[in-house]
Amino acid sequence: MIMRMKTHLTSFIKSNYRELVIGGILASAIFIVGHFSGGFIVRPDSVVLPFYMGINIFSFLFCWLTLALLISKFPMYKVLGVFGLLFLGAIAEYFMNIPNNPITIPLLILFWMGVSYLIIPKFFKKYQIAIIFTYGAVITYFFMFRRTSNYAEDHHPVVTTFLIVSISMMIVLWAYDRWKWLTNLRADKAKAELMLLKNQVNPHFFFNTLNNLYGLAVEKSEKAPAMILKLSDIMRYTIYDGNADYVYLKDEIAYIEDYIELNKIRYQKKVEITFIKDIPYSHKIAPILIVIPLENAFKHGVESLMENAFIKIEITTTNSGIFFRIKNNYEFKELKSKGIGLENLQKRLAMIYPNKHKLEITKTEDIYELSLSIKTT
Known part of the structure; x- marks a missing residue:
């Protein structure tokens, strides 16, 4: 020195x-x-x-x-x-x-x-x-x-x-x-930086959805109108509520439910999705945050599997915070890196909830599980 x-x-x-x-x-x-x-x-x-x-x-x-x-x-x-x-x-x-x-x-x-x-x-x-x-x-x-x-x-x-x-x-x-x-x-x-990270979440999702919507429109499928409505709700939430610092957890859950329904139409395959909600306490959360692991579950799990794909989601609240867990199966060869989605999530958590969150990931050869706890008080 x-x-x-x-x-x-x-x-x-x-x-x-x-x-x-x-x-x-x-x-x-x-x-x-x-x-x-x-x-x-x-x-x-x-x-x-x-x-x-x-x-x-x-x-x-x-x-x-x-x-x-x-x-x-x-x-x-x-x-x-x-x-x-x-x-x-x-x-x-x-x-x-x-x-x-x-x-x-x-x-x-x-x-x-x-x-x-x-x-x-x-x-x-x-x-x-x-x-x-x-x-x-x-x-x-x-x-x-x-x-x-x-x-x-x-x-x-x-x-x-x-x-x-x-x-x-x-x-x-x-x-x-x-x-x-x-x-x-x-x-x-x-x-x-936070706004940039928010804007990185959904571009490829919207691109793929519009491609699917084009295919349904060409086929004159009855699913096309429902898909347009769901996509409209998701875009409205992303553009307006997504710019807020915090939103009510119930609004984020409604966004996740629309996201799930839209992906069911997109993939046109049987996916077992379980969504457990226990939210006796009304907390606020940063918008478009917990949808990132769900997006990864569809991208790395549902897309890679021909059959028997499943996603299990759990959201619970206590008087001091929020607990989120997601579990899905996948093909091992498809998960070579943690990807920008998870890196995005970690950066946003570090910026929004410093020393107030705990993120844990466990993996086996075919099961991926992510759990996240956030202190809101």
Whole structure:
């Protein structure tokens, strides 16, 4: 890990060598002027030496890296314009020789606001009223008490503390704003992924059903009208209810029953289907979720078997959740991989019910069983 950090640091220095050199020269010039002007905010005679040295080292590094960053991102004139405020503050402090110089503090605040505007412009514009009000209050306090005899003892520490706290709060607020933005971005990405997974469920089912419907229409079969009605109900549920976050379990069961009836017409073979429902509690569930294992049962089971195909479905509820089980037979050679359906189901469960579901699959040479329990409270 240390070697990796060294590699990254070496690469950073090589790729930003020019900016680091120019930033270092400008930062050194600013701090030389600041030293001769007697310091900006923290005076050497007002604090202990280690604290004064630590503040100056940290301030130099911050100024250096900030300058290098700004030079790499913005035109030189903007960077020089902002840091010119700091330079002018140092010059005013040194040459004007006025106690509690009325120019230094405003220039320092304008410098910090200029740096903030360059580095985080969207954040600055979003909170510009609060930022201007806060630093305006600092400047107002400074001008109200700068001429008082006890300013250095009583009021200068207040101004210093106010500046440090306001800058710290601004950094914390920016970090929170970025965290909130990142959280919303992840939520939007999760919603988009979830919608994509929903849209992957039924395309081949609709394609195959329409092909079967075409065949029935050509034969002028009496089953065609019933098949059209079932397909219409399924499409209505998929398009409208399928876009909801949650639906009532009874509506999902009605969708599954329509799905089963439509597949009975599609396959035109004898399939033993048992559907046990025990739902004394009315829970909500993510739509088009438990139909995925049923779709796999028809695709890998009923389609592959010439006879004696069966599907057993069980849905029960408790006061705290939903239990679903499906069992079907199949030809072993047909089930070579878990397929996109099961992968889709696992991804959606992980996104919608993290740490609130349990999915178990058991297989033998000709029997496939899937059980799913979901906590809804």
